[in-house]
Amino acid sequence: MLILHCPYCGIDADETDLAPGGEAHITRHGAEASDDAFEAYLFHKKNPRGVHFERWRHSFGCGKWFHAARDTMTLEVFGTYSAQTVSPPKTLINKIKKKRPDWEGF
Amino acid sequence: MSKAVSVLGGATYQGEVTITEAGLRGMITLRGDLSDEKLAAAVKSVVGLALPETRAIKEGKQGAVAWMSPDELLLLCEYQHADALVAKLDAALAGAHFLAINVSDARAMFTLSGAGVREVIAKGAPVDLSRRSFKLGEIRRSRIGQIAAAFWLSDEETLSVICFRSVGAHLFDWLKNAAEHGSLPRFL
Numbered sequence A: 001m002l003i004l005h006c007p008y009c010g011i012d013a014d015e016t017d018l019a020p021g022g023e024a025h026i027t028r029h030g031a032e033a034s035d036d037a038f039e040a041y042l043f044h045k046k047n048p049r050g051v052h053f054e055r056w057r058h059s060f061g062c063g064k065w066f067h068a069a070r071d072t073m074t075l076e077v078f079g080t081y082s083a084q085t086v087s088p089p090k091t092l093i094n095k096i097k098k099k100r101p102d103w104e105g106f
Numbered sequence B: 001m002s003k004a005v006s007v008l009g010g011a012t013y014q015g016e017v018t019i020t021e022a023g024l025r026g027m028i029t030l031r032g033d034l035s036d037e038k039l040a041a042a043v044k045s046v047v048g049l050a051l052p053e054t055r056a057i058k059e060g061k062q063g064a065v066a067w068m069s070p071d072e073l074l075l076l077c078e079y080q081h082a083d084a085l086v087a088k089l090d091a092a093l094a095g096a097h098f099l100a101i102n103v104s105d106a107r108a109m110f111t112l113s114g115a116g117v118r119e120v121i122a123k124g125a126p127v128d129l130s131r132r133s134f135k136l137g138e139i140r141r142s143r144i145g146q147i148a149a150a151f152w153l154s155d156e157e158t159l160s161v162i163c164f165r166s167v168g169a170h171l172f173d174w175l176k177n178a179a180e181h182g183s184l185p186r187f188l
């Protein structure tokens, strides 16, 4: 069972309280984009075996979107952070680097 | 105007705890900047209460105010007062970025009373309902079974649940099942 700390209401929310929002920090290409860019936005996901940055929504709780960093293989959660950012916080990246020295980085 | 009725007309069930459909309740969703003093003053003027802390509910003589999210409160009041209180909020907050809306008819509310109310809810919510974790005065938005619900304890033997009216009958059935005689572990 995945438990993520919601940075907005402070609850350690059970997976069943949450809705997944897929890969985080992707560029949202609109209708004016080239076919290639739009295809990449829609379909080309990293889907890594290891460190992954994701969007989640505390859907049954406070309703807010937030970000989470976790390991898709071990399910270890490295941390959660605000939705109002385009990249993970430095402290979190450093924490992950320490735990996963082979990680390619964000 | 048509005669308003609550979802189950005050139905009750007596099991390990008593479950009562709470009848018509006034409920107002207020969204806005909770750090704005004007908003706090407006809330005080309609329910007579200061803003609650994160995840808290304050109950008073005129009603209650519950923290629902970083930019949302739920105000509880007399059913017939809700429209007038929304108008009062609209006037007090004119010019600010906010939303006040009467959601009374979109909701259902149940009151559970008796020893064991924590355990009835614990059967279906992904929440630690032990005394150590879930305190009096805390409101929790989560799910019960498969449906969205918010609940809080006014005292150790009085628990209120709010859900969408469309699933009110389902929640009542769910609660009755969870409160069946002899079905509580009596652990919490």
Ligand SMILES: [Zn+2]
Pocket (backbone or CB within 6 Å): A006, A007, A008, A009, A010, A011, A058, A061, A062, A063, A064
């Ligand atoms: Zn939350």
